[in-house]
Amino acid sequence: MVSRVIPVDVFDLVIFGGTGDLARRKILPGLYRRFLAAQMPAESRIIGAARAELTDQEYRDQVRAAIAEFVPADRQDPAAIEGFLARLHYVAIDATGANGWAQLKALMRENVVRAFYFSVAPSLFGDIAQRLSDHGIADAWSRVVVEKPFGRDLASARALNACLARHFNETQIYRIDHYLGKETVQNLMAVRFANILFEPLWKAEYIDHVQITVAETVGVEGRGAYYDKSGAMRDMVQNHLMQLLCLIAMEPPYHFDPDAVRDEKLKVIRALKPVPPEDIVRGQYGPGNGEAGYLAHAENPNSRTESYIALKVQISNWRWQGVPFYLRTGKRLRARASEIAITFKPPPHAIFDDASGWHENVLVIRLQPNEGMNLMVMIKEPGPGGMRLMQVPLDMSFAEALGAEAADVPDAYERLIMDVIRGNQTLFMRGDEVEAAWAWTDPIIEGWEARGDRPQIYDPGSSGPEDALMLMHRDGRRWREIR
Numbered sequence: 001m002v003s004r005v006i007p008v009d010v011f012d013l014v015i016f017g018g019t020g021d022l023a024r025r026k027i028l029p030g031l032y033r034r035f036l037a038a039q040m041p042a043e044s045r046i047i048g049a050a051r052a053e054l055t056d057q058e059y060r061d062q063v064r065a066a067i068a069e070f071v072p073a074d075r076q077d078p079a080a081i082e083g084f085l086a087r088l089h090y091v092a093i094d095a096t097g098a099n100g101w102a103q104l105k106a107l108m109r110e111n112v113v114r115a116f117y118f119s120v121a122p123s124l125f126g127d128i129a130q131r132l133s134d135h136g137i138a139d140a141w142s143r144v145v146v147e148k149p150f151g152r153d154l155a156s157a158r159a160l161n162a163c164l165a166r167h168f169n170e171t172q173i174y175r176i177d178h179y180l181g182k183e184t185v186q187n188l189m190a191v192r193f194a195n196i197l198f199e200p201l202w203k204a205e206y207i208d209h210v211q212i213t214v215a216e217t218v219g220v221e222g223r224g225a226y227y228d229k230s231g232a233m234r235d236m237v238q239n240h241l242m243q244l245l246c247l248i249a250m251e252p253p254y255h256f257d258p259d260a261v262r263d264e265k266l267k268v269i270r271a272l273k274p275v276p277p278e279d280i281v282r283g284q285y286g287p288g289n290g291e292a293g294y295l296a297h298a299e300n301p302n303s304r305t306e307s308y309i310a311l312k313v314q315i316s317n318w319r320w321q322g323v324p325f326y327l328r329t330g331k332r333l334r335a336r337a338s339e340i341a342i343t344f345k346p347p348p349h350a351i352f353d354d355a356s357g358w359h360e361n362v363l364v365i366r367l368q369p370n371e372g373m374n375l376m377v378m379i380k381e382p383g384p385g386g387m388r389l390m391q392v393p394l395d396m397s398f399a400e401a402l403g404a405e406a407a408d409v410p411d412a413y414e415r416l417i418m419d420v421i422r423g424n425q426t427l428f429m430r431g432d433e434v435e436a437a438w439a440w441t442d443p444i445i446e447g448w449e450a451r452g453d454r455p456q457i458y459d460p461g462s463s464g465p466e467d468a469l470m471l472m473h474r475d476g477r478r479w480r481e482i483r
């Protein structure tokens with residue numbers, strides 16, 4: 001199988017915050033890999049912009065070091081790296097001042113795609129958008145890419161949307177949720193909407209429940225003070241887990257078209273029921289395994305911010321009536337594992353005597369590690385001795401199915417940046433989607449703040465707080481193991 005690489009149009013991409021952590025770890029290594037794959041036309045240019053005074057050469061040296069650190073060794077081709085670095089420029093610019101804007105304007109070319117990546121703190125979005133307009137650098141065809149967090153509640157998200165809308169149309173704004181750029185997440189749509197097999201079963205009549213897990217082994221050390229103002233609900237659920245939930249729960253769009261897809265996702269978010277306190281469990285990792293706990297990492301001994309959250313979420317529409325979606329995400333858990341598991345109901349009547357070996361059908365979509373899908377099905381246990389049942393996985397790991405090509409599956413950022421250049425917004429969040437997500441999230445957070453709830457302490461390396469197990473047990477269900 002040969003993967004098709006279709007080059008995008010020639011572009012000038014300005015990365016505000018081009019010397020920052022995200023640019024070094026994700027954006028620039030991703031662009032290099034697209035250059036290596038011949039998807040980025042050689043005439044394209046990347047312009048780093050930040051306050052530090054650097055020459056083009058000094059910036060190229062920084063990016064060379066970032067590629068050496070963050071691109072796997074087998075993808076480091078010295079000639080390609082030099083070719084890529086030659087496409088880089090740098091402008092010292094102050095987002096909040098007058099410095100550098102005239103130089104940036106002079107650098108931009110006519111008749112190529114212009115994209116502006118705001119890889120800076122959201123508090124600078126307004127200043128940058130304003131100056132791009134004032135200096136006539138952004139035109140009606142320019143695109144702007146903005147990073148999470150997109151607000152910390154509905155009011156701040158609305159303010160951000162309004163500030164971008166003063167200078168750009170919604171069709172020019174690309175709000176990144178990198179989960180949507182993951183191969184398996186897009187495959188979820190292909191599996192649902194390009195096969196007849198699943199869709200007839202995709203409803204309350206046949207689905208018992210859905211579990212969405214995003215588990216991390218790392219804590220918040222190093223960024224504790226920042227994280228402490230956010231917490232798992234704002235940092236993960238409102239955006240990443242919500243997007244995954246939407247892709248599972250949405251109705252088939254009439255076409256794989258940006259607004260058709262996003263219209264359907266928006267309907268799901270609007271149909272989410274408020275979550276009562278008994279359906280929410282929050283946790284904080286304690287000290288253990290020779291490491292400090294959350295409170296020390298957050299440098300806030302009185303913190304009530306959650307590093308773990310589990311929720312039982314219900315969708316009030318015909319398709320999902322009575323089907324719980326259990327969401328959980330947390331830091332310092334047993335393993336780094338993200339997956340969606342759809343558990344089907346039992347057959348209406350059991351014809352086999354051996355009920356002991358029976359398990360539900362489960363469709364498991366793994367996001368990491370080892371992206372792929374698994375369908376758990378019942379078969380006959382091999383050999384003589386009567387009809388005994390056993391469960392086996394029908395496994396589709398991308399690494400196995402696609403062989404060497406799987407190694408070339410672009411990272412989420414690579415794909416999303418190429419989508420920006422192509423002008424395809426399907427995998428980006430629309431402004432009303434983000435606001436609807438906050439409108440559902442805000443009362444949940446306000447509720448626990450008003451009650452003064454404290455998160456439950458859990459052991460590092462565990463699968464989360466005890467109460468999260470009870471959230472499932474009381475419904476006669478259990479979480480899948482985190483591994």
Ligand code: NAP
Nearest residue numbers: 017018019020021022050051052094095119120121147148
């Ligand atoms: P960072 O490492 O602190 O980098 C910030 C960048 O912005 C630097 O290049 C900095 O360079 C530049 N900058 C700061 N103030 C500026 C100003 N007034 N004018 C022009 N440039 C300015 O931050 P980051 O981790 O890369 O994060 C960037 C954005 O991405 C944030 O919104 C963050 O929430 C988001 N994000 C980051 C990650 C991640 O993994 N890092 C993941 C998801 C989202 P100078 O100081 O030289 O100006």
